[in-house]
Amino acid sequence: MSIRALVESEYARQTEALTSNEAFQMLETGKADTKAYNVFIANVCKTHLRSPQILAFLYSVAPPASTEDVKHNMLEELGLDEEGIPHPKLLIKLAQHAGFNECEVKTLEVLAQDELKRMTSEQILYGSMKEIGLSALLETASFEWMLSRLASQMAKFLEKHRGISKDGLDWFLHHSEVDIRHAEEQLDSIEEYVKYYQFDQSHFESILELTFRENVFIKRYFGEIALARHSGMLD
Amino acid sequence: MRIRNATFYALKIPFVESFSHSIKTRKFSDSIIAGLTSEDGAVGYGEGVPRSYVTGETVETCLDTMKNRLWPAVAQIDYSTIASANDLPKIPEIKKDGVIAWNAAQTAFELALIDCLLKREKRPLSTILPPKRQTVIYSGVITSSSKEKAVQLAKYLKLFAVKQIKVKIDGQNDKERLAAIRDTVGPDISLRVDANGAFDVKQAIGVLKDIVGIKIDCIEQPIPRGNVSDLAKVKAESPIPVMVDESLVTLEDAENLISAKACDFFNLRISKCGGVSQTLQIAKKAEEAGMRLQLGAQVGETAVLSAAGRHVAAYLDSLEFVEGSYGTMLLTEDISDEKVDFGHGGKAPLLRGEGLGVHVREEILKKYADKVIECGKVK
Structure with a gap:
């Protein structure tokens, strides 16, 4: 199987697991309570608030052939492109529309930063930056691939069942349109990356498997307990 | 206090x-x-x-x-x-x-x-247990599983440059799994096996003779905890050094095992042995008797026991294998601010924070x- 096909197949598997997850379906069908919607919104914010920093890292390790795409993606996240909308601000707006107060919004920013600090501080199992870069690229691209397919759906259930106005859902709406292009570009970037850094198939497959050993979407959007139920580790 | x-x-x-x-x-x-x-x-x-x-x-x-x-x-x-x-x-x-x-x-x-x-x-605990080394090197573990799963885990451990690997064996297809793991990791990685008492004396001796060609550095707990003379029989006939785990819980166990010449290695585990103090007492007894040592861990232990293990592993004079500090490689979430997991090469630094760190x-x-x-x- 080609690199692209392998990656897309993994992304499809991860996305399918997310949409068939009970926690996701509760939100989608309106059976969840307000607290569950708020936890979901908080988790989306925590996951993506530091995306510009992650993209800056990916930019620094990008092969020459994909540098421009990654740079454009990063500038777009920062609001330094022609549209001028910083994506973290859209996430803050989402939290505010959900009724999060100033202190709660600040907490989300602190938690997102803490996660970055933790990632930077921990011992690394991989032996080189090229491997860490590949894993980060695979995970980042997986979110764009998933969001390009599900962001509208998520926006819809937040509007319908949580009463968030369209204005508050800009982050989702923006991602549902923009990420269709990004997702395709990211798949190109992954192929370029693998070629440029001369990963052999087995090496690449191991990093792909390790990156998606857990369902990253369920873990980040619904937490460890939902993930454990999904993987059968908890009843 | x-x-x-x-x-x-x-x-x-x-x-x-x-x-x-x-x-x-x-x-x-x-x-x-x-x-x-x-x-x-x-x-x-x-x-x-x-x-x-x-x-x-x-x-x-x-x-x-x-x-x-x-x-x-x-x-x-x-x-x-x-x-x-x-x-x-x-x-x-x-x-x-x-x-x-x-x-x-x-x-x-x-x-x-x-x-x-x-x-x-x-x-920090290191003021009480002064470290003899600045880095602790941990082993990887491959659980009982299919040959395919074992090879996949072996590939990951090779990617992480882990130099010592313990493989759980259970009497099901062990030789084939071990050979496949050896093929995957190459000849220079130390492989040892842990039977968790899966065999009787005769079976254990048979398995050990069967797998000796795969270059196995030692077997842990080939037979269940019980009469130390049975273990001594296995050791006498085994072409591979024998380590005790479940057979070694108390200081009295250690003394009996030493006097019966029932094993080559002790696997010390802090929780199993009753804490740092008793673990160090058993280690001292072992060192005096020329027994070789491993500091093991409990499956699923959190950062607290891993931190205690790190200090003890850094403190002991002669330690051939160290296990543990798997943290979020195994747990979906650990309980401490600091991650104590080992990194590339199985290496982990000393913990310098107050208390256990x-x-x-x-x-x-x-x-x-x-x-x-x-x-x-x-x-």
Whole structure:
């Protein structure tokens, strides 16, 4: 199987697991309570608030052939492109529309930063930056691939069942349109990356498997307990 | 220092994926965390991992013993500053009614007292256990599984440049799995096996002769805990060095194993052996007898036991293998601010923070607590 096909197949598997997850379906069908919607919104914010920093890292390790795409993606996240909308601000707006107060919004920013600090501080199992870069690229691209397919759906259930106005859902709406292009570009970037850094198939497959050993979407959007139920580790 | 109150958390932290050996398949950690608060407000955390097939303790009996027997005794003691490794806090002995030893319960208390005493004085455990090395090198573990799964795990460990690997064996297709793992990792990686007592004497000798060509550095617990003379028979005929694990729980076990010349290696595990103090006593006995050493770990242990293990591993003179510090490689979430997992090459640095060197997050304890027991001052 080609690199692209392998990656897309993994992304499809991860996305399918997310949409068939009970926690996701509760939100989608309106059976969840307000607290569950708020936890979901908080988790989306925590996951993506530091995306510009992650993209800056990916930019620094990008092969020459994909540098421009990654740079454009990063500038777009920062609001330094022609549209001028910083994506973290859209996430803050989402939290505010959900009724999060100033202190709660600040907490989300602190938690997102803490996660970055933790990632930077921990011992690394991989032996080189090229491997860490590949894993980060695979995970980042997986979110764009998933969001390009599900962001509208998520926006819809937040509007319908949580009463968030369209204005508050800009982050989702923006991602549902923009990420269709990004997702395709990211798949190109992954192929370029693998070629440029001369990963052999087995090496690449191991990093792909390790990156998606857990369902990253369920873990980040619904937490460890939902993930454990999904993987059968908890009843 | 007197302890004002204690809280015991029976945890249920899910694993990333299940972990199997010949006796048990586990999907979550079932550690017990003891949180002790001194009269002047210092807080220390300890951990014990009860295993019915190792010490005879279960989570329920361990919690009951901690609450009703150890806590009333510990609460009466005025603990003094720890001056040296010979001066670690003593946990009152309790009757071994129906168990081999209450070692997990004792360990949870001992580690919490060490953490509390040292945090109160803003000192790391390394001031009591001066490190002999700056980096601890850990082994990887491959669980009982299909050949395909074993090869996949071996590939990951090779990618992480882990130099020593332990493979769980269970009498099912062991030779083929081991050969496939050896092919994957190459000739220079140290492989050892752990049977968790899966064989009888005859079977064990047969298996050992069968796998000797795969270059196996040692076999852990080939037969169940029992008569040491059976183990001595296996050792006498084995072409591969023999390590004891479940057979070694108490100091008395260590003495019997040494005098029967029943093994080549001791596998020390802090929770199994009753805490740092008893682990060091067994290690001393082993070193005097020329016994080789491994510092093992409990499957599913959290950052607390891993941190204690890191200090002991750095302190002991001669240690050939170290296990543990798997952290979030196995647990879906660990309980401390700091991750204590090992990194590339199995390497992990010394812990320099106060006490055991980790800050336990109470919100994580509460998140995964299956049961919480609070104990106040005993009158």
